[in-house]
Amino acid sequence: MNRKRNVDSVTRVIDEYLQRRNLKQEKPAWLIGKSPLGGLGIIANRDIEQGEEIFKDFPIILGPRVKGPNLFCSSCYQQNDLNYCSRKCGLPLCSERCMKFHELECALIRGKRTKEVSFMDENLFRIYTPLRSLLLDKDDRNVIAHLKYHTGKQHGFEIDELKHNDFVFEQEEEQFLRLVCCVMDANAFEVLVGYEEKFANLRGLYPLSSLMNHSCSPNTMHVFDKNHLMVVRASVPIKKGQDLCHSYARMIWSTPTRIYHLSRTKHFLCRCPRCSDPTEFGSYMSSFHCKACRGNVMPRNPLNLKSNWICEDCCTIVNRIDIANTLIALGSIIGSFDKENLDDMLKFLNGRLLQLVSSNHEIVVELKYRIVWIIGYKAGYEWTDIDEQILDIKKRFCEDLLKLNEQLRLGNSKMKGLLLYELYLCWIEKSRRFSSQPQNNEEITNIFKKAYEILKDDVSAPENLKNFVD
Template sequence: MDYQKREIPTCEVCQKPANQTCGGCKLVFYCSRAHQKLGWREGHKLRCCAFKVQFSDTVGRHMVATRDIKQGEMILKEKPAAIGPKMASSVQCLACYKKLEPIKMEDNKTYDFYKCSSCHWPMCGPKCEKAEVHKAECKIMTDRQFKCTIKYETPDKIESAYCVIAPLRVLLMKESNPLQYENVLSLESHLDERVNTPLYTVLKANLVTFIIQVLGLHIDEETILKVASIFDTNSFEVRTPDGSKRMRGIYVTAAMMNHSCTPNTRHVFLGDEYNFALIATMPIAKGELITATYTQSLWGTLDRRRHLQTTKCFYCECARCKDPTEFDTHLGNIYCSMCNGPSGLNKGAMLMSTNPLDEGAVWKCEKCDHTILSKQMFWGNNALKGDLNKINKLNPRGFEEFITKYSQTLHPTNHLVIQAKLSLIQIYGNQKGYTLSELPDHLLKRKIDLCHELLEISDKIEPGWTRLRGTLLLDLQSAMTVETKREYEAEKITKAAAQDQLMESMTLLQEATNILRVEPYMRETLEAKIRELASQLEDKMEEKNGSELSVD
């Protein structure tokens, strides 16, 4: 019998036979612990990862797991290659990106923003105007005697002038950081598909003119528009939890991920440098695609695919998009008006797309022959979205009325209804006048029921340790804890039952903590909730069994 000679792995440092593997990427071997530490210091730290980037004719560049990845594991941490304001923005600082408020001028009568003393762009103050990220752009604008003309006019005015900043920062990299410049320019742009759109016609007039004529840079029009298109295709929206800072950043490695409407990762932005941290929401097997979503998971297929085509220049054809029921969530479905009318015989029958991958396909009832055109679905969706967007976000009444008003038209888990229900979860227990202590019992139960309903939906379309699941569990746990306390004080449940329910709340809270602990802004909140619930559990255990029991 012939035996194939087996290749013996060699040490990354000394090339001698090795039997110890890197615990991170599992791809590199060492002969000893000492050489593993040496190899780490000498550069493997920068190369070690749980993925590799591959290319195929069907999906282009994509990211694949090189080993089994655990749920909750951080797969990638990456600094932005370029970061800057969005194409149009309310007035914000060019260094820290904080939304700016006007200050009273010397005449004590008028208001305006603090301005950079050299280029006159609105900034936070002297510290931000001297920030490294602003130096190169400020110098070239100052050298060309350009002064920004943005001034305070009305609150929340959107300024289109910001469209020049992010592309300019990339273009200036050609001299300051040529390697990073080439990395960014190597990303897909889809410029051919964008160049004749109304937006890029405006960019030709504004961005190109600013770069070439105002700043005098010797860069051709195609390169300028390509950089703008690379931002549109690859950038991630970066925002702080409180919404006070919003920008867009290019992360070259993260941009290699493929999109999926049921992704297996989520991402957060860490620190003042807005480092991109990629988290596995599910276990990912070796060889499996690592995916992210470039749209909103709670949208229906029509809206998701239209958004992806408009912003990223592709139509998604994932398993969820192919399924007219969206994994039995019915996020995009509405009731058939014939079957559910006064004389209808098939109550609950729904209209579904005859071909979800063709946005022009007709929608047909699952029970009868009634059909409507896809454009009618678009019109109806847009009209109801308009109604939803007009609702006061601080008061639940409008959302409850929306759900009731369209209960005969929209399936209970239609994406518009789900968005209304998510708003209710955020109001009940959190807004002034509707805090948990103020909620009557029926609204407390309403919040709990809504949390359960949305958790069921999220398990199907966004499974695993997602931010949506984490926040829903946190809301559910808080409401269940208050409900338990009320039921016990009203003598509706025993001490033992109260303890069991609090233990269930603790289980939910610990899962929420596993999911959300990577979010820096959540750490203190989670720790406080665990201490509070542990204290309540300890009290109940002492009441039942005596003071010798405690909770670790």
Template sequence: MEDFPIQVRTSEDLGRYIVAARDLSPGDVVISERPLVFGPKAMPDPEASMPCVGCYKPVFTDIGERCSKCGWPVCSGNCPGLTDPRHHGVECDILSVRPECVLDNMSDYYRHDALLPLRCLLLQKTDPEKWKKLLEMQSHMESRTPGTQAYDEADEFIVEYLMNNFISKLEGDLKKYTPEASSELLHRICGIMDTNALEIRLQEGAELLALYANTCLIEHSCLPNTKHTFLQSPKDRNDLYTITVKVVIPIAKDEHIATMYSHALWGTQARRQHLKDTKYFSCKCQRCSDPTELGTYLSAMKCLGEEKTPCDGIHLPEDPLNEETDWACSKCSVKISNSQVNMIISQMGDEVDNVLMMGGNAIMLENLLCRLSMFLHPNHYHLYSIKHSLIQLYGRQPALSSVEILDRKIKMCKELIAITKILDPGNARLSLYSSVLQHELHSALVMKSKKANPDGTPKSLEEIKPLLIQAKAAIEDAISCLKDDDEETSGQKLSVVIEESKKDLEKYCKEKNIVL
């Protein structure tokens, strides 16, 4: 096709990668394809609930029904996925060689994370063309040698589990399903999965991993120019989990098409380490190469100066692409080692995680914010995380709804929105964060418009209108951020809340006879 939007190219450094075949605009679709194969991940608490092997709805582990043939937990014996070859239909024959059921230690006995590798292996028989495409994917086996964490975990939890319990017991007709079956091949499949699989969050709460033949060629950047979504409610059942990759910021002809494999709100060191550990490469993108992270200072620390000589400078890595780099102050001669920075940031991260996991109240979060702010740049990602939580507490109860607190909330919202827009200008990764921030900004502005003046007199329409103009812009931005998240449960729920807030704003404006 002459107007095809992308081209596949090859280089020694990147292997196969994708570039724009012509200038592309936001909204342009560059890839839309069905998955080669998909399978469930284990639930966060597998002793309490497990995904049904036919449709992936969470089922209660101890009282749920079982597949009448293989004994694995299911939502119902009539679940259509139990006979569907894309779901449980074929693997059931293999899993049936161990027909006995158990009620104790079920998460060890029914390892849902082993089902996708098994389904990959079964493609040899069920769809040789897909099997061929699967084997073309990068596995990084040269980095997954015996003794590495990736190899040893795959060996214990997937390879030995499948070989010992099922594959080694196959006899007669069942052997036809796996013409090739060995520990080495399963390890390769595990490598392909870890390198290429994409996560799909389902509306019922479970998660899947899926492999896509073309999407896997899209390279990583910490400033992605595409966003992908998954079709969960198709008209044609064969389109289930079809991925659509859309452009989110303009891409010039020959520019690389990029997505993001790590978290956009992690600092450079954390992102690069994650990518090195899980994807076996060191990112050198525009954001990683910039000590200031595009001017956001998301990883920057405050300089405390030398003894008796305080300093208000900031510490940044001299060479962010060097894991052993020193961190130098912008104003004085003080330097600190990378290992010191990592230790401090790691300890602070644990503190933040602990408070957030405990469902920290506003006082706990404010105290932590005050303490960490002595050492970190105001935009540091640990402080971003605390502020994002605080913003959602301010204004929720009378004690946290004073004008001073609402002003603090408005200021925080605007600061975090500015950071988020720089890090993710196309809402590829942070659409939910952005939407929440815009919605909370709107909420604080509306609440402030209803507050009396310091002298106790009600606000005039001239004082209210500028606040409501800002609130209207914020709520419209909040809706716009979610335009590609209608298949995501969290996106759907947030959209309902925001649309309700928009109606309330319109009603309030009508009551006050204000035209925005």
């Protein structure tokens, strides 16, 4: 597998793929080359401005995630009026139009399965995405063969599950399907269609984008438009010769959490500047307060999960097991909260938690992030329900998280765009309530414009944002 994978062959295959999708650029700001980070990468061939569109990419495979929370139409990905396929393949569909669009896939599933299914087969729904690769032509299959892939028994379990559920494959088909699973596990992106709870959780294989290397402070951001195109922009200014990087991990995770996640799911140890800095650019996202002096206790070696921790002020050593047990206890407390119980979250956040951890600890950040999307939206906390004190809490948390975004050198991240929009809504609500008091309307407008510039191509952006623009 992937025996002919080198700069020339991958460049040729990707160029041809973009040409077939009408996405080939006349003068791209990038090239495929050997990366100083290892292997192949996408390298800037000129300086790129912050916010500049770098490229667009189209998914060669797109479908449901194994662990997605919701069922949705297997053709259009919306959640209303679902019924099982009348031809008895087992997939959910929402309309006659989608039924017609689904014909080839339906025939493929029924041809490979030894029994008909007269119900919505949720198990099939969560594992059938790799099957879509069997509908690809020779050229697109060749693209997949030129992408990096993972190895290991855990990759390709979907095919074992399909066989267990009465699917039969020829040997060559099964080998290709297992390769597809290995490639998708290495490269697939999470694709959200919709906003808030009304979303479909997909995974998409984007061939060009899959060549970007990882950084926990990436220099690009990406969104997905209504046609599932990935739009990649520079989140910060990028110099000629730099790798274009994205992140496989959540930006608001601390280094130990990211390193564990990346080693388990992507099988590499990240050594990016953020991971290598015990303070995470001065954010102290993983640090605890020292019991002896109240200084910051951090990993002695952040790249080693087995490293003991040390106070940067008094040099007290703390056993990593004690740190792990404290995290488990805190996680258990947070897990016990009702996801929409604002009072419990605020009480914990302003009480015991901040006595133990830094103000930017990942648990604090996670709670603030969660609270931002409770206030204004959830029952009992909608804009007309909340008092000025709760409104100010949301505004302050937005500002705190935006400051952290800058501290982590994330630039125009999607998180920044969403937070700017929520901050804008806070100011709009304040203006509505206190119309007699002077407001800085220019500043409020600029906050909205910044949010729009970041999220303007994003199909999952808040509906109100898109409506304002339209």
